[in-house]
Amino acid sequence: MKRLLKQGLLLAMAAVLVLTTACGSGSKENVTADGRTKVIWWHSMGGELKSAVDHLVKEFNDSQSEVYVEAVYQGEYDESLNKLKASLGSNSGPTMVQVYEIGSRYMIDSNLITPIQTFVDKNDYDLSQLEENIIGYYTIDDQLNSMPFNTSNPILYYNKDRFEEAGLDPDTPPTTFEEVEKAAKQLTDDGNKGASFAMYGWFMEQFFANQGAELVNNGNGRDKLATQSLLSSDAGVETLTWWKKMIDDKTALNLGRKTDDTKKAFTSGQVAMTLDSTASLRGIVDSVGDKFEVGTAPLPRPKGADEGGVIVGGASLYILNNRPETEQEAAWKFIEFLTQPKQQAYWHIHTGYFPITKAAYDEPAIKENMEKFPQFQTAVDQLHDTTLNRATQGALMGVFPEARQITEKAMEEVINGQKTPEKALKDAEKEITQKIEQYNKTVKK
Template sequence: MKTVLNTRKAIIPATLAAMMLLGACGNGEPAKEAAASTDSSKSAGASTGGVQKVVWWHAMGGDNGKAIDKLVADFNAAHKDIQVEAIFQGSYDESLTKMKASMDSNSGPSIIQVYEIGSRYMIDSKAITPVQKFIDAEKYDTSSLESNITGYYTLDGKLYSMPFNTSNPILYYNKDMFKAAGLDPEKPPVTYEEITAAAKKLSKDNVSGASFAIYGWFMEQFFANQGAELLNNGNGRDKLATASNVNTDAGVKTLTWWKDLVDSKAAINLGRKTDDTKKAFAAGQVAMILDSTAALRGIVNSVSGKFEVGTAYLPKPADAKDGGVVVGGASNWILNNKSEAEQKAAWEFIKYLSAPEQQAFFSVNTGYFPITKKAYDQQIVKDNMTKYPQFKTAVDQLHATKPNKATQGAVMGVYPEARQITENAIEEALAGKKSPKDALDAAAKEISGKIADYNKTVK
């Protein structure tokens, strides 16, 4: 069998199977509509009458999809020589599977939106042209791009894809409950220890102090917030990772704290779905939750003025080293089985999406971060900050993040599967089936085995 490094057409079966297991962080929207058929793009990239066609596969449904349609329509109106067709392909996992199926023909996209945890896989597939090539060719100015966002998609000094929709996790809390419990609503807890103390005071009258969804993304973020690397070999950035660090001190300390919260009845375990913790929070049944910054507008609106929503940084141990959060969401990748003209046209569209005006529009209409600092100068972003002042917490947290290998984010080819294995471990520990250390030891061993299998396919 040819490996992915020998041909871009060979897609690693084990990795694709893993990617079908789980959606990415940052609230990659579930597919609510039927995905468009790839048949509609069989003439992808065809140039007719001097007009270059660009096909963009994305995973944004609902209101996010409407925002994308508006961006594309405006681009097409302003660029008569390039016409972009945006095609919703369902979830991130479904989109990747369709990309694999299209590699033997020219039916695939010019650009594909891929969740952040698919980055190692996309690089190893040899199916893409790094955007760094276009940046270098025209000396494109990247100075205004958020370095804590582009850093995730940069390996060996090369930016492989252009960030598009970006988020990070924050703490949401009920300010009214804080006041009633004698807590200062303007001084939210920022450490594990403070979360525990506040949760115990908030837990009364059929109200739970906190509930954190069993989500592997949260564990990854807790690692980064302690300046701890989730994988060996510089989080998989110095060279291919060979082992998981999920069972090291950062993981054991976090899961022990989490379990103690649940065991003491200061927190309630509502399972794996962030939708369930959001509903409980909106209903006034839970005082504190964790969720993506991209969920902010929906959470505030769901409360409907019943209480004031507060936001705070992701908590960390009091003795944690310098760290911060890792960006979630997705980026846009240019496929290399297209003509040079089509790839250049794709790059023109990516530049358009990255400009302050478009980033401002997309941020306000979806809740994701702008990837460029200049977007915050746009009036619609300023107005949105006034309407949703809680969003400032997310922006400040991004800018306060200390750049290092931990906060740059882990990269591995079996990330979705590793995330599910971590969730299984958290679930076992919270249920008392295993100690936090034993659960994470087993998870680290299993993840490391998956990584080893993957690495064999790319050597």
């Protein structure tokens, strides 16, 4: 998950909403020298992920002679959105852009997009072939606004060898807050801690959903615009009370906000349990090597909380409406290509992200990969076991990046002993609500 967000980004971008229109008639179509319609795709997949993107783009370009896709890395998600803002009113912007999931409300309010539902309806595209719990996040006001691309959710990673040494059943991992706390005590010895969880706002959002709790009002911002944060609800207080108790008991290690730090502590054997994205699984298993056996378990929840599930994270693809219709249609052809089982299998195997197409699991390459990394079955089961409702669809708010940072500050205040869970979350809730109110005033009715 890419997660560094610049303060005030979406509020600043909201100020340009009135500058955008839905016609795209003033833009000149991009055409290659050999007469293909050119699609410029801005994305935020760096490193090995970029290699996977480039492979898929080449496969598509080589497969036909009508459309040519040029993939351009634009930095992390917030940087890419800043560049999108700067391109408005010019001919320098993309045809299609990848945006993180917490940018969904802004992208809709911006009037910048042609909803994917438009192309689905026009081309009789069968949405039932896609994972319901994945497209559910991006389905707002009964229409699919963007096509999911890179999708993940969080799971518990644990050291099976340490479990066995501590007298715990390595094949029966903890699934509740209470079981995690108990296991952490048994796993703590000689300077090694039972657990370490990064103070990452995404995890807090997931703990809410896993308790069936909504993060903002108005149906998690899906029935109508959210106007109030619900961060200080029982779900938030119970989560941070549990987390803080493990820190106080010295059975969990506080390593700050970065998942890279908790990941390193886990793969080195310093801690026996951690939380991380499903997309990190292959990297974690490869980093551990033969030092110990990696186990995986669903995201824990309080005992008795059985109405929840996980929210998909990651990003999706938006087609911009200020480009000519021929260019938008060309982008849709590329999206159709990306959602085919073969391409989804390649993407999953080389990145660790979920396939969004159900039939991809029937591909021999994925079956072979699942045999090599059986831990991923936890992620698949967790996704499929989640009941889609307002809590598990995920919250929508135009200031989500800022809200996540404010949440992380509150988490730090609790873990570092500066405030009680009730006080920290109440203060954060008030601040987020104020920012939501400011944003909503900028939205064109």
